[in-house]
Amino acid sequence: TLHVGLLVVAYIVTSYGVVPLLRWGGTRLWGSLGAVRVAAARALPMLLLFVSFFFLTGETWQTFSHLEGVPYGLALLLFVAVGVSFVWSTLRPDIETLGRFESWDDVRTVLDRAGSPAAGLPMPSDGEPEVLQLSKRQRINSLLVAVGNQTILAGLVAAVLGVFFLVFGFVVVDEALLASWAPGQEPHVFFGVTLNGRRLVFTEELVRVSGFLATFSGFYFGVYSVTDPSFRQGLQDDSRQSLREAMAARVVYLHAREG
Template sequence: MGDRQRRAFERWFDRQGLPSFTVGVRPLTAARVLPPLVLISTWELLSTALDALQQGGPQAEQPLRPLQLLVLVALLVLPLLAARWAARRIDSTTSRTLPVVTAVVATAVAVVLAPYLNALMGNDFVSDVAGNIAATAVLVLLNYLGVGSLLAWSVREGLRQTTALREMTGRALPLFVLLSVFGFLAAEVWQVVSALDGSRFWAMAAVLTCAAAGFSATISFSEMKEIVASDYPREAIAALAHEADRPSGVLPNGDAHPPRRPVSRRERVNIVAKLALAQTFQAVLFSLVVFVFFVIFGMAAIGTDIIETWTGRVPQVAQVLGIEVFASWELVRTAAFLAMLSMVYFAASTSTDPKYRTAFYDPLSRSISLSLLVRDNYLARVRPPGTRRRRRGRRGGPPAVVAPADELPGQGLSQQ
């Protein structure tokens, strides 16, 4: 198999959220790290512009408020769009210089230019440079390990599975709202949430998020075992004829397909993570719906005097990146607490809902079966049956090569 076709297979696995299906360690090239570099550089420039707009003081706050809101919306949207553009640009271009130049420029913007502009407004240049270097290194490392492709696929699949989310929301949301609205109107809940400081509140959020992820991982593990143990369904094989975005030559001999290869532990973990992240993303979307509902309901039904009576202090106006919103921090924190509880409730309810399983897990199971079929053909070309890999003679030596079994060193001695 040529290098071009092998890269086509690897890009297809990345788009499917299965980076561990590729063989060997992929090089840390500029093309692989360009999307996160573009994301963080765009974020830094827009956040610097937002800080500059807030330097005008209270007198300039009202005239600049629409512009601040515009920059805030751009801060939440443009970095993702820029990273997506960079990823598509990499796939379409044949130049090797353009990704390198773009990566260097994005790194310079994130590490040097943005901290320098912040230093002009009174911030510490050294601390900003250190923080941006750390953030850039973490993003590049995660993308190199394949986490970036897995997260990107989970977001795309979570948004694509709107039917399953809509059906589950229609059944789970009324029941949860009916049970939690009494807690939302209880003074004790507001007192407990308002008494939490920043670190304890985020610790509570982390515990609830881990609980939801644990439920999703448990369900996904059982689904993974069924997918790996079952044979390829006809739907997966038939889908190859209609799959437009796939490598060429997946089934070279008509209906024949290569023999099944055992799924490694790393690949099993990748499948579980793929299923769990897709479900967790839908749980997050469900919790966002609950959060918006309780914020709107609280603004309409609970006044500031009632919040002051319940919490024992004057409500503070919430700010997002220095911009005031129309709700108090106490209302936002209480709504966020109930939203995180709803995320756990959603993740636990999906295990006992057959309609959600049919609408959500069945398409994912067919998709993973298709990916396993492509993987077998990919491995048959990279590692033909009857071959073994030579181990490296020394650390940092040349990459392992594939040799026929009858040509391995010591084969004749073992036969004698």
């Protein structure tokens, strides 16, 4: 059974390029820091206005401050799974259109801009290239790149909001307010400081509520980023450009092989 499991894992890793995708994801994570500034200017004000309402609602604290272990993890994973599934289904039609080129000049322009070696291969001067037909594995790999890009950006936005709510909650939610919002047990205080006669506490309950709201914010951002056309145009989507260049190169290679 162990050997079968290892073979399955090895097949998935090699067939779908998991290692290159992870390496790309790490590079993209660093490169996305600049895009987060754009996302922050466009989406965070509305997100803060929307999510802050839930942060200052007693029902949110009653629900998530006492939710522990597997149930808490499943609640967060549910939002992650639904968000990724929605982004996956929304971006699937986009992947199909990336393999369509109006003319060979269009293909040449894409390759020249990318500095691809495929630009040196012979191409017809007129006519329209055939629509690139991707195999199931190729479509999945392309979707993984596109969805991974949105997921990384949503994760960074969620992290920013999570830190904000941790700091905000540390400043405004003291033990008395926490006890009124989430009665039933003593707050688990990690540490506290006294400022102007007010005791500020950093609690486990605050971490749980902030974690949920950060996950929800990432979910909301992920959905919003693929459904609002003006917002998508404002973000730098390097993955779409990279996929377009890869498909242009494949069109040329297939033409050269058939010719």
